[in-house]
Amino acid sequence: MSDELDPLLLRAFAQSERPLSDAEFVARIAAQMRPHAGIRGFMTAALRGLATGIAAPLRLRYAMLLAGTAAAVTLGSVLLSSL
Amino acid sequence: MSGSSARGLGEAAEAAVVALAMSGDREAFCELVRRRQGWLRNFLRRLCHDAALADDLAQQVLLQAWRSLPTLKSVTAYGAWLRRLAINAWLAHRRKVSESAPAQPFEEASAPLVAPSVVERLDLDQALSRLAPDERLCVVLAYSEGMSHGEISAATSLPLGTVKSHVRRGAQRLRGLLHAYQPREERTYVG
Numbered sequence: 001m002s003d004e005l006d007p008l009l010l011r012a013f014a015q016s017e018r019p020l021s022d023a024e025f026v027a028r029i030a031a032q033m034r035p036h037a038g039i040r041g042f043m044t045a046a047l048r049g050l051a052t053g054i055a056a057p058l059r060l061r062y063a064m065l066l067a068g069t070a071a072a073v074t075l076g077s078v079l080l081s082s083l
Numbered sequence: 084m085s086g087s088s089a090r091g092l093g094e095a096a097e098a099a100v101v102a103l104a105m106s107g108d109r110e111a112f113c114e115l116v117r118r119r120q121g122w123l124r125n126f127l128r129r130l131c132h133d134a135a136l137a138d139d140l141a142q143q144v145l146l147q148a149w150r151s152l153p154t155l156k157s158v159t160a161y162g163a164w165l166r167r168l169a170i171n172a173w174l175a176h177r178r179k180v181s182e183s184a185p186a187q188p189f190e191e192a193s194a195p196l197v198a199p200s201v202v203e204r205l206d207l208d209q210a211l212s213r214l215a216p217d218e219r220l221c222v223v224l225a226y227s228e229g230m231s232h233g234e235i236s237a238a239t240s241l242p243l244g245t246v247k248s249h250v251r252r253g254a255q256r257l258r259g260l261l262h263a264y265q266p267r268e269e270r271t272y273v274g
Contacts, residue, residue: 012207
């Protein structure tokens with residue numbers, strides 16, 4: 001590194017590292033971890049497919065229901081992806 | 084984490100553990116948390132001078148890292164990427180605080196607030212807390228993280244000249260603060 005730094009301050013920083021116990025902190029993180037976005041994406045796709053499969057056969061006779069279902073599925077997907 | 088020990092993750096190279104965590108392995112990510120939590124919490128404590136706030140930010144950073152890990156471009160870039168997330172979390176926190184509170188100019192501490200004495204020592208974290216927030220960030224990144232001025236400028240979006248000035252003046256103030264609180268016979272700074 002070309003930027004000049006004060007060696008005494010560098011030493012002070014190096015000596016000031018404190019060991020911090022990890023068990024409780026790691027447990028807190030682990031408790032809040034949710035599945036990866038990839039899994040959420042898979043769930044979203046599955047939900048979309050399921051909704052389409054249910055709604056598609058009805059589309060000619062129940063256009064309003066299809067529109068409502070599509071809106072609900074879209075909303076559900078957005079909510080899921082924002083988790 | 085006993086699970087990670089049982090699977091031998093504790094001895095595995097970080098790149099391998101990162102690769103596992105990227106695929107969604109929770110135990111691998113917990114192992115990464117265990118390895119980096121000390122550094123991350125110390126880094127944020129230096130910036131915040133508030134252990135509880137630093138731990139909250141560290142938690143946010145790690146959960147964001149877990150969510151965004153699949154987007155990491157290289158397994159070897161994990162450390163620098165995590166540091167970038169931590170810097171962004173700190174900057175976002177400061178923005179939030181400054182939006183909720185009326186803007187007040189930071190009172191720069193050119194001299195100790197109380198008279199120095201032989202028995203009283205100002206440790207590094209206390210001295211850092213007397214610097215203006217941007218100055219503190221630049222000094223910590225330069226001295227604690229070993230980042231060049233250019234890297235700091237890129238990470239913080241501060242102009243290069245400002246970074247250089249912050250590091251130089253911040254270090255100068257820090258020296259003054261630490262020096263003033265130390266007995267004459269012990270002129271090495273307290274960590």
